[in-house]
Amino acid sequence: MGMVMIQCPETGRAIPTGIKTDRDSFLRSPVFFARTRCPICNTDHTWFATEAWVHEPVAAAQLRDRTVWPGHRRSSQ
Ligand SMILES: [Zn+2]
Structure with a gap:
Protein backbone atom coordinates (compact mmCIF):
# COMPACT_ATOMS: atom_id res chain seq x y z
CA MET A 1 0.00 0.00 0.00
CA GLY A 2 1.07 3.53 -0.64
CA MET A 3 -0.08 7.04 0.02
CA VAL A 4 -1.58 9.20 -2.71
CA MET A 5 0.49 12.37 -2.92
CA ILE A 6 -0.08 15.67 -4.66
CA GLN A 7 2.13 18.65 -5.27
CA CYS A 8 1.18 21.77 -3.39
CA PRO A 9 0.52 24.43 -6.05
CA GLU A 10 1.75 27.17 -3.74
CA THR A 11 5.03 25.74 -2.52
CA GLY A 12 5.73 22.85 -4.91
CA ARG A 13 6.10 20.50 -1.96
CA ALA A 14 4.68 17.00 -2.00
CA ILE A 15 1.87 16.58 0.48
CA PRO A 16 -0.02 13.42 1.45
CA THR A 17 -3.73 13.35 0.63
CA GLY A 18 -4.56 10.82 3.31
CA THR A 50 -4.00 12.86 -13.10
CA GLU A 51 -1.89 15.26 -11.00
CA ALA A 52 -1.44 12.82 -8.16
CA TRP A 53 0.87 9.89 -7.67
CA VAL A 54 1.24 7.02 -5.26
CA HIS A 55 4.21 7.11 -2.94
CA GLU A 56 4.91 3.46 -2.32
CA PRO A 57 7.96 2.13 -0.48
CA VAL A 58 8.63 -0.36 -3.28
CA ALA A 59 12.18 -1.25 -2.34
CA ALA A 60 11.25 -2.03 1.25
CA ALA A 61 8.30 -4.18 0.17
CA GLN A 62 10.43 -6.18 -2.26
CA LEU A 63 13.10 -6.73 0.35
CA ARG A 64 10.50 -7.91 2.84
CA ASP A 65 8.98 -10.31 0.30
CA ARG A 66 12.36 -11.89 -0.37
CA THR A 67 13.14 -12.44 3.28
CA VAL A 68 9.77 -13.91 4.31
CA TRP A 69 9.49 -17.66 3.96
CA PRO A 70 6.52 -18.93 1.90
CA GLY A 71 3.67 -19.82 4.20
CA HIS A 72 4.95 -17.64 7.01
CA ARG A 73 3.58 -14.44 5.53
CA ARG A 74 0.87 -12.80 7.66
CA SER A 75 1.34 -15.58 10.22
CA SER A 76 1.04 -13.01 12.97
CA GLN A 77 -2.40 -11.86 11.85
ZN1 LIG B 1 -0.35 24.08 -0.20
Missing part, protein backbone atom coordinates in the same frame (compact mmCIF):
# COMPACT_ATOMS: atom_id res chain seq x y z
CA ILE A 19 -5.80 8.38 0.65
CA LYS A 20 -4.10 5.00 0.88
CA THR A 21 -4.03 2.71 -2.13
CA ASP A 22 -1.60 0.73 -4.19
CA ARG A 23 -0.19 1.97 -7.45
CA ASP A 24 -2.00 -0.51 -9.70
CA SER A 25 -5.39 0.21 -8.18
CA PHE A 26 -4.80 3.92 -8.43
CA LEU A 27 -3.84 3.70 -12.11
CA ARG A 28 -6.95 1.62 -12.82
CA SER A 29 -9.30 3.95 -10.99
CA PRO A 30 -11.31 6.46 -13.04
CA VAL A 31 -10.10 10.03 -13.08
CA PHE A 32 -11.57 11.92 -10.16
CA PHE A 33 -10.92 15.10 -8.32
CA ALA A 34 -10.67 15.65 -4.64
CA ARG A 35 -9.85 18.26 -2.06
CA THR A 36 -7.04 17.93 0.43
CA ARG A 37 -6.17 20.08 3.40
CA CYS A 38 -2.62 21.28 2.85
CA PRO A 39 -0.54 21.24 6.05
CA ILE A 40 1.87 23.78 4.57
CA CYS A 41 -0.59 26.41 3.37
CA ASN A 42 -3.23 25.46 5.91
CA THR A 43 -5.82 25.68 3.16
CA ASP A 44 -7.68 23.31 0.85
CA HIS A 45 -6.25 22.40 -2.54
CA THR A 46 -8.42 20.83 -5.21
CA TRP A 47 -6.62 18.32 -7.37
CA PHE A 48 -7.26 15.83 -10.14
CA ALA A 49 -6.16 12.22 -10.04
Whole structure:
Protein backbone atom coordinates (compact mmCIF):
# COMPACT_ATOMS: atom_id res chain seq x y z
CA MET A 1 0.00 0.00 0.00
CA GLY A 2 1.07 3.53 -0.64
CA MET A 3 -0.08 7.04 0.02
CA VAL A 4 -1.58 9.20 -2.71
CA MET A 5 0.49 12.37 -2.92
CA ILE A 6 -0.08 15.67 -4.66
CA GLN A 7 2.13 18.65 -5.27
CA CYS A 8 1.18 21.77 -3.39
CA PRO A 9 0.52 24.43 -6.05
CA GLU A 10 1.75 27.17 -3.74
CA THR A 11 5.03 25.74 -2.52
CA GLY A 12 5.73 22.85 -4.91
CA ARG A 13 6.10 20.50 -1.96
CA ALA A 14 4.68 17.00 -2.00
CA ILE A 15 1.87 16.58 0.48
CA PRO A 16 -0.02 13.42 1.45
CA THR A 17 -3.73 13.35 0.63
CA GLY A 18 -4.56 10.82 3.31
CA ILE A 19 -5.80 8.38 0.65
CA LYS A 20 -4.10 5.00 0.88
CA THR A 21 -4.03 2.71 -2.13
CA ASP A 22 -1.60 0.73 -4.19
CA ARG A 23 -0.19 1.97 -7.45
CA ASP A 24 -2.00 -0.51 -9.70
CA SER A 25 -5.39 0.21 -8.18
CA PHE A 26 -4.80 3.92 -8.43
CA LEU A 27 -3.84 3.70 -12.11
CA ARG A 28 -6.95 1.62 -12.82
CA SER A 29 -9.30 3.95 -10.99
CA PRO A 30 -11.31 6.46 -13.04
CA VAL A 31 -10.10 10.03 -13.08
CA PHE A 32 -11.57 11.92 -10.16
CA PHE A 33 -10.92 15.10 -8.32
CA ALA A 34 -10.67 15.65 -4.64
CA ARG A 35 -9.85 18.26 -2.06
CA THR A 36 -7.04 17.93 0.43
CA ARG A 37 -6.17 20.08 3.40
CA CYS A 38 -2.62 21.28 2.85
CA PRO A 39 -0.54 21.24 6.05
CA ILE A 40 1.87 23.78 4.57
CA CYS A 41 -0.59 26.41 3.37
CA ASN A 42 -3.23 25.46 5.91
CA THR A 43 -5.82 25.68 3.16
CA ASP A 44 -7.68 23.31 0.85
CA HIS A 45 -6.25 22.40 -2.54
CA THR A 46 -8.42 20.83 -5.21
CA TRP A 47 -6.62 18.32 -7.37
CA PHE A 48 -7.26 15.83 -10.14
CA ALA A 49 -6.16 12.22 -10.04
CA THR A 50 -4.00 12.86 -13.10
CA GLU A 51 -1.89 15.26 -11.00
CA ALA A 52 -1.44 12.82 -8.16
CA TRP A 53 0.87 9.89 -7.67
CA VAL A 54 1.24 7.02 -5.26
CA HIS A 55 4.21 7.11 -2.94
CA GLU A 56 4.91 3.46 -2.32
CA PRO A 57 7.96 2.13 -0.48
CA VAL A 58 8.63 -0.36 -3.28
CA ALA A 59 12.18 -1.25 -2.34
CA ALA A 60 11.25 -2.03 1.25
CA ALA A 61 8.30 -4.18 0.17
CA GLN A 62 10.43 -6.18 -2.26
CA LEU A 63 13.10 -6.73 0.35
CA ARG A 64 10.50 -7.91 2.84
CA ASP A 65 8.98 -10.31 0.30
CA ARG A 66 12.36 -11.89 -0.37
CA THR A 67 13.14 -12.44 3.28
CA VAL A 68 9.77 -13.91 4.31
CA TRP A 69 9.49 -17.66 3.96
CA PRO A 70 6.52 -18.93 1.90
CA GLY A 71 3.67 -19.82 4.20
CA HIS A 72 4.95 -17.64 7.01
CA ARG A 73 3.58 -14.44 5.53
CA ARG A 74 0.87 -12.80 7.66
CA SER A 75 1.34 -15.58 10.22
CA SER A 76 1.04 -13.01 12.97
CA GLN A 77 -2.40 -11.86 11.85
ZN1 LIG B 1 -0.35 24.08 -0.20
